[in-house]
Amino acid sequence: MSAFRMPGLPERVTIYEVGPRDGLQNEKTIVPVADKAAFIARLAAAGLRTVEATSFVHPKWVPQLADAEELLAVMERAEGVRYPVLVPNERGLDRALRAGVTHIAVFASATESFARRNLNRTVAESLAMFAPVVTRAKENGLWVRAYVSMCFGDPWEGEVPIEQVVSVAVRLMELGCDELSLGDTIGVGTPGHVTALIGALGEAGIGAQRLAVHFHDTYGQALANTLAALRCGVTTVDSSAGGIGGCPYAESATGNLATEDLVWMLHGLGIQTGVDLPALAATSRWMATRLGRPSPSRVVQALPVEEEQ
Incomplete structure (x- = not known):
């Protein structure tokens, strides 16, 4: 594939791979630990430098990831690769610290409705819950990411005001988080909305270099929204190998x-990622066989199998 650069785009993008956590947690099939470990190893071997491994959410709520400790005990860790885990509260942080985790993420909401359904708390109560988690994590030398869900729309509240998202984002970063991931949980964002939100965050003191974007493709806007974010200076993009995953709380x-x-x-734009696309596609095809269904990724479907060897 030939590369054609466009002005105003970064030279390199960091891909924050969420398939092993955000992808598998929404699958009805419980994937064995050995397959999860192999999935993570194959993603790292394909060149991904950040692979979100699992979650320490209570097994009652996410049974697909109930084996977090077991997975972390057996999975290989490639040199130069980060393996963040999602941590919901201080009990989850305790588990992460015992497992030797060095990178964590907390998961907040920009709306009250989703905070109630996902965390069983108000937005203010959830932020209060995260405060000691972030403080203790930083005291222990951990890197901390904050996810903010429902940044563009909410199935119960409709369009989410930009100032509401900015307010939650500022409070999260004031806790001491290193990075903020903007989630379009139901996929309703459009490029102009993305540009406006990133601009408003910049005016509030959260620059694009501290942001990541996490788009869903409900209305086919994920790549367009990503390109808009890159034009705004964002260089970290969340994605899931093979397009697996979604949100169990947003139907x-x-x-x-x-x-x-x-x-x-990205490669068509001449942007470096460090990722071996055929190896990655082969990994997603392999995981699709474990899940018992084809990969929804357009590229996985289009790329000839022989090119993945």
Whole structure:
């Protein structure tokens, strides 16, 4: 594939791979630990330098990831690769620290409705819950990311005001988080909305270099929204190998942006990712066989199998 640069885009993009956590947590099939470990190892071998491994959410709520400790005990850790885990509260942080984790993420909401359904708390109560988690994590030398869900729309509240998202984002970063990921949980964002939100965050003191974007493709806007974010200076993009995953608390949400589809676009723009696309596509095909269904990624579907060897 030939590369054609466009002005105003970064030279390199960091892909924050969420398939093993955000992808598998929404699958009805319980994937064995050995397959999860192999999935993570194959993603790292394909060149991904950040692979979100699992979650320490209570097994009652996410049974697909009930084996977090077991997975972390057996999975290989490649040199130069980060393996963040999602931590919901101080009990989750305790588990992460015992497991030797060095990178964590907390998961907040920009709306009250989703905070109630996902965390069983108000937005203010959830932020109060995260405060000691972030403080203790930083005291222990951990890197901390904050996810903010429902940044563009909410199935119960409709369009989410930009100032509401900015307010939650500022409070999260004031806790001491290193990075903020903006989630379009139900996939209703459009490029202009993305540009406006990133601009408003910049005016509030959260620059694009501290942001990541996490788009769902419900209305086919994920790549367009990603390109808009890159034009605003964002250089970290969340995606899921093979497009697996979605949101169990938002019924209208489809899968995450497929990492292969993202890499195809970035490489076509001459943007470096460090990712071996055929190896990645082969990994997603392999996981699709474990899940018992085809990969929804357009690139995985289009790329000839022989090119993945």
